[in-house]
Amino acid sequence: xxxxxxxxxxxxxxxxxxxxxxxxxxxxxxxxxxxxxxxxxxxxxxxxxxxxxxxxxxxxxxxxxxxxxxxxxxxxxxxxxxxxxxxxxxxxxxxxxxxxxxxxxxxxxxxxxxxxxxxxxxxxxxxxxxxxxxxxxxxxxxxxxxxxxxxxxxxxxxxxxxxxxxxxxxxxxxxxxxxxxxxxxxxxxxxxxxxxxxxxxxxxxxxxxxxxxxxxxxxxxxxxxxxxxxxxxxxxxxxxxxxxxxxxxxxxxxxxxxxxxxxxxxxxxxxxxxxxxxxxxxxxxxxxxxxxxxxxxxxxxxxxxxxxxxxxxxxxxxxxxxxxxxxxxxxxxxxxxxxxxxxxxxxxxxxxxxxxxxxxxxxxxxxxxxxxxxxxxxxxxxxxxxxxxxxxxxxxxxxxxxxxxxxxxxxxxxxxxxxxxxxxxxxxxxx
Numbered sequence: 001x002x003x004x005x006x007x008x009x010x011x012x013x014x015x016x017x018x019x020x021x022x023x024x025x026x027x028x029x030x031x032x033x034x035x036x037x038x039x040x041x042x043x044x045x046x047x048x049x050x051x052x053x054x055x056x057x058x059x060x061x062x063x064x065x066x067x068x069x070x071x072x073x074x075x076x077x078x079x080x081x082x083x084x085x086x087x088x089x090x091x092x093x094x095x096x097x098x099x100x101x102x103x104x105x106x107x108x109x110x111x112x113x114x115x116x117x118x119x120x121x122x123x124x125x126x127x128x129x130x131x132x133x134x135x136x137x138x139x140x141x142x143x144x145x146x147x148x149x150x151x152x153x154x155x156x157x158x159x160x161x162x163x164x165x166x167x168x169x170x171x172x173x174x175x176x177x178x179x180x181x182x183x184x185x186x187x188x189x190x191x192x193x194x195x196x197x198x199x200x201x202x203x204x205x206x207x208x209x210x211x212x213x214x215x216x217x218x219x220x221x222x223x224x225x226x227x228x229x230x231x232x233x234x235x236x237x238x239x240x241x242x243x244x245x246x247x248x249x250x251x252x253x254x255x256x257x258x259x260x261x262x263x264x265x266x267x268x269x270x271x272x273x274x275x276x277x278x279x280x281x282x283x284x285x286x287x288x289x290x291x292x293x294x295x296x297x298x299x300x301x302x303x304x305x306x307x308x309x310x311x312x313x314x315x316x317x318x319x320x321x322x323x324x325x326x327x328x329x330x331x332x333x334x335x336x337x338x339x340x341x342x343x344x345x346x347x348x349x350x351x352x353x354x355x356x357x358x359x360x361x362x363x364x365x366x367x368x369x370x371x372x373x374x375x376x377x378x379x380x381x382x383x384x385x386x387x388x389x390x391x392x393x394x395x396x397x398x399x400x401x402x403x404x405x406x407x408x409x410x411x412x413x414x415x416x417x418x419x420x421x422x423x424x425x426x427x428x429x430x431x
Contacts, residue, residue: 030066055183067191070165074197090122092210092349093247098261102307105152121349131255131368135317200287208245210345245422253371326369326392347409378419
């Protein structure tokens with residue numbers, strides 16, 4: 001039996017007391033946790049000590065690279081294409097990956113998008129795509145590379161071999177109250193993206209009521225940390241700091257968000273979804289050496305839609321199959337004339353989750369047809385009886401709880417009222 005160079009309790013106490021850990025201590029801690037030498041209880045204590053006392057930039061970098069080293073790394077050198085990826089910190093109605101990946105791939109850039117499932121009120125890309133008949137989230141490495149080469153875009157689940165230390169620590173953070181910790185968030189996201197092997201990465205870091213970091217300055221701190229981690233690892237990295245006070249688009253759920261994404265790929269769709277898709281595509285293409293790409297032209301001209309259809313078919317899906325619908329719907333109408341002055345993302349996101357669009361535990365099954373379709377946006381003038389939103393669920397008993405969660409999230413003011421000023425959709429670019 002080999003003797004370990006450090007004791008977990010000593011590392012925990014050092015961070016508890018606000019001391020800076022050495023590279024060797026961090027490397028050992030992550031490796032020993034992956035091997036099972038450090039117990040979950042000990043790693044929970046370390047996560048809380050980090051939450052309370054933070055980490056220096058060097059410690060965050062060491063932790064990120066240690067998590068990368070805990071598993072395999074993908075390599076796209078033999079692909080013959082430049083790779084560019086995107087990661088969003090998650091929000092309500094955030095379906096941007098769906099139109100974005102095929103749009104960028106339509107310019108000949110490879111998009112290796114390893115995505116996740118939703119937990120709580122923020123939706124997961126894989127859950128949305130699984131509402132398409134036959135579509136598979138899990139594909140082999142051979143299938144992944146073949147699809148990247150032939151189609152140009154892949155959206156799939158990450159294999160168990162990528163950053164396994166992060167997989168273990170991520171599950172702990174969710175049950176120990178340490179999710180909103182910038183060193184732990186940054187190292188979690190960037191370890192997976194660096195291990196994924198992409199040459200370029202654009203980060204969509206969200207703030208506001210529907211984001212897990214609501215304060216824009218905390219969002220900025222996270223974005224700056226992740227951009228630096230990417231650059232230190234040799235990945236071309238840019239971040240956009242984007243607004244999640246109001247849901248993106250009109251659809252919140254799974255199948256209905258796919259439907260809205262297809263509208264964007266067909267050259268239409270909600271203005272905010274199009275704006276953010278185009279902005280992120282421009283950043284991804286600029287990093288890949290195509291700063292002057294006609295992004296809007298590929299949406300309107302059908303090139304992005306062609307890649308979407310091929311991408312869905314390559315993973316067993318039928319892009320022409322009807323999308324699932326919920327068994328029950330309930331339309332909520334305006335009780336008076338006025339102006340929509342508020343449409344708060346968190347309340348609407350939680351309500352969609354209550355209707356069955358999300359999960360409480362990772363093993364929960366989501367309802368593909370559940371969710372909310374909004375019929376208005378802030379600033380819209382409404383008349384009494386006009387539809388404000390439609391709720392969809394397979395279990396009508398869920399309507400009452402969803403209505404309570406929406407509560408004051410959608411408000412109508414007097415005629416002539418101005419909507420709440422929630423700021424621009426894209427607040428800043430961090431490079």
